[in-house]
Amino acid sequence: MYRTHTCGELRIEQINQSVTLSGWVQKIRNLGGMTFVDLRDRYGITQLVFNEETHKDLCEQANSLGREFVIQVKGQVAERSNKNTKIPTGEIEILVDKLTILNTSELPPFTIEDETDGGDELRMKYRYLDLRRNPVRENLVLRHKIGFEVRSFLDKLNFIETETPVLIKSTPEGARDFIVPSRMNEGQFYALPQSPQVFKQLLMVAGFDRYFQIVKCFRDEDLRADRQPEFTQIDCEMAFVNQEDILNTFEEMTKHLFKTIKGIDMTFDFPQLSYEDAMTYYGSDKPDIRFEMKFVDITSDMSTSGFKVFEEAGYVGGICAEGCAGYTRKQLDKLTDFVKKPQIGANGLIYIKYNEDGTVKSSIDKFFSADQLKSLGEKFNAKAGDLVLILAGARKKMLNALGELRLEMGSRLGLRDKNKFSPMWVVDFPLLEWDEDGQRFHAMHHPFTAPKQSDRELLETDPGKVRANAYDLVINGVEIGGGSIRIFNDELQQQMFKILGFTEEEAENQFGFLMNAFKYGAPPHGGVAFGFDRLVSLFAGIDSIRDVIAFPKNNSGRDVMIDSPAQVSKDQLDELKIAQIEIKK
């Protein structure tokens, strides 16, 4: 037996017990006559003591240990004279009488401490050492716990976790597929699923009633910092439900997670905001509502203001930043630079300072009287000491820019506290999105999303106006999940494919099995999928999903630790009857 206890387990109650511990050498302190070793494992740290006077050889052996050596010790639990109140085992130490080196260690390329000196690339290359660090491992323990609580919650509600296939069929709609050549079916390929969407719908047709799965999904996209070629979804589907049933169920699940994982009791109903309102008040379909600072639209008020910039703009609107009237020229210039960045795209920033002393100072003093500015301030509920920031320009662009400015101000004002959680539902998404380049409609959610019953007639006459029974769960400005009520009728599904520009043949070829399934008594159904990686990072209070994945890939889709992807042998390619080729450009 390698151990009787873990390194996080022993307390004052165990004094005088003989114990065996195993773990890693975290630290050695030779105090002349006494050597102290901090022994570490996943569960904690226990102090070992070697006394030179009574155990000379043993003490020498201890002094020869290196950092990250793996050792086993036998000894007696003793009370520490110098207690460490910072760790649960801090009241005791082990008087060692036997030491076995289980494995040696070279000096690690970076320190295995909560704050490490290792750079990102080095840590990824030696990920197995990086994972030894408490904060990294704790993220993955958190991930395990969240997964476990999701399963416990859904199991109680009669959801059946059902595995759907990983080797499926490529569908050009949506993102790019990873494909897998089939050796047994010459010239043919499997694809890895971007989501189990059609399979979960088929499970509803099959009468499974309530399905879920925590499942890997794959997208061959150019990667950003928070994207991975393989990612994990909590994928759910229910039959005989309408939108409210689904929102209720998964609102409860979200509350259950906050309660069990973070100890936060969310007793309120999550606010629901239409897509339209989310855009109008926050310029985003995933508003961060940890703070208010809603947009005020003054377009129509300004249409006869005499100020050309306002009169000619498709949109004039702004936000009120409380207590920011004292912003300096430099600070305002920085904000102006911020909104003028190409990815934000405003032409400039207008400010109005409502000073504490009752005066008003603005960048449009030339065009508006103090009284005019004061009455404008009322529209923003601006009080003395507040700063109003206004953008003017094309509506869609300005809403987006103002949204970014709002987040920036929220951050500057410390209103985006990582320990505060503000969940909400965004509902009534548009069914379709017009693609200017392709001169065609795309499905905003996916082609299986049902239009709102009340908007069904618009499908023929003005498809762009149709709203969908689609919804997103947004927490702190992050889209944590999304879903929809699905089409469950083959005719409507065919109409949808037609609107999306599929020929009948393409639709049949790719989704014939689904439309066929709808002919045999498909029940009404709908569902939702949560980004598991994002959910875990939200709970962990970190920004990148990479930190909650045990073995993530970098921005080129590479695992630098195992050095993958890699070349394969010609024999392997021959067996699959494929070859590498040059494509002439």
Next chain:
Amino acid sequence: MYRTHTCGELRIEQINQSVTLSGWVQKIRNLGGMTFVDLRDRYGITQLVFNEETHKDLCEQANSLGREFVIQVKGQVAERSNKNTKIPTGEIEILVDKLTILNTSELPPFTIEDETDGGDELRMKYRYLDLRRNPVRENLVLRHKIGFEVRSFLDKLNFIETETPVLIKSTPEGARDFIVPSRMNEGQFYALPQSPQVFKQLLMVAGFDRYFQIVKCFRDEDLRADRQPEFTQIDCEMAFVNQEDILNTFEEMTKHLFKTIKGIDMTFDFPQLSYEDAMTYYGSDKPDIRFEMKFVDITSDMSTSGFKVFEEAGYVGGICAEGCAGYTRKQLDKLTDFVKKPQIGANGLIYIKYNEDGTVKSSIDKFFSADQLKSLGEKFNAKAGDLVLILAGARKKMLNALGELRLEMGSRLGLRDKNKFSPMWVVDFPLLEWDEDGQRFHAMHHPFTAPKQSDRELLETDPGKVRANAYDLVINGVEIGGGSIRIFNDELQQQMFKILGFTEEEAENQFGFLMNAFKYGAPPHGGVAFGFDRLVSLFAGIDSIRDVIAFPKNNSGRDVMIDSPAQVSKDQLDELKIAQIEIKK
């Protein structure tokens, strides 16, 4: 709201309540004046009643329903005059006063009943209808439950469920890999994992201490009835453990599953049998010990028997089939044909009948006296009424053949009851297997398995004799899981690769990261992996794993429902810079 209750929920206590139900039309009986509809969902069946006298239109509507139509009804719960004691809802029925057809259904291609008229291919093509059948769905509910109980058990023991990557690197050792071309890394490929083996070992190096994962694995092998290109493993690993720790932990897990899922209390210790003994007594490394019928080896007794067939054979041994002395000529001929089948490979079968009347009759009467046969019978513990069956020939072949004969006799005698479960551990597997074709050693388990400490010296002198710290969990003759204590030292791992015929470069190229990890304080560790599909089929009492998979593939690796694999567009291949080629043979 589509329903207030499910179709399996209502009881006599709910009489007079107004309820709303939704589900599928299972059956319609028009009894003239009264129409009865069985409404089905996943949870059960509820009888609906339509009265022609009081609700003429409604009754007509009901009479127009077809099988598998999806309907919603509102009505009152009433006590049935004609109670059905076979179903939990059999005391009540619903007096319907509103009927809504939610979806129609074409006539299904086979009946949705426990016993269906659908052939295998038709059922796979319309798998979503097949899954509506109770026995098929129940298998998948069972799968969910087993997965959930595995997780609950391991979570309590501090195991961390950790996802390992699906896009990894091809390693030619072992079975054939599925590979995935990388678009972002030209000329390079990912591979899908045959198991998360190296990742779970790296997690041990990372100090995760206890890892598990229920995870999809992939093998591009030619498929047999009980193999799938993608299959699921319960994959586990522990640090600071020896073999006994692992066997104890997973023996407890197995008992937990039998207790919670089947209500079977296994209070005994699982028997442990060495590989050597398993081969000697059962001719198999996965013995079915639901029945005894151990082999009796009479090779040395027969070496001077005067009967050439016995004297010259490398092995003479047999089994005693209790109560089978009455077997007819025909029955014995059938058994002889059975052992002579090419895949079994015996030259013939020798029988000795110990008749009830005390006489002995055998196929070797010419060579042995009745007294000799009687004393031979004592070796087999044969009683009056028993039949001894003997094979003679090359040892390895005969052990295997006798093993098959034993199973055949067990089946004939009804000793292989699907409701009886006899788990055991087979231990002390050989480390290596000699490959006659390749004139080289293969790892019997995998290249990371540790040799037994006591056999370490043999590694240099006689590698074929080295036993491993490897073990299998066998239940009812089925290998449910297997694992080993791992090598955790880079030198031993290098030696192992060398014995397996890897050049240093190949070893470095494929497993350099693992050997490198071993340099930084790798702890002793070991683990086990269970075939989840097989475990579920064992619990379900069925033979094929296909029946416990929601969307299985056929023997050509095809999903006939979605028609996959399939061709992909030339654009897709171009983007990946690969092309289909002809290989000249």
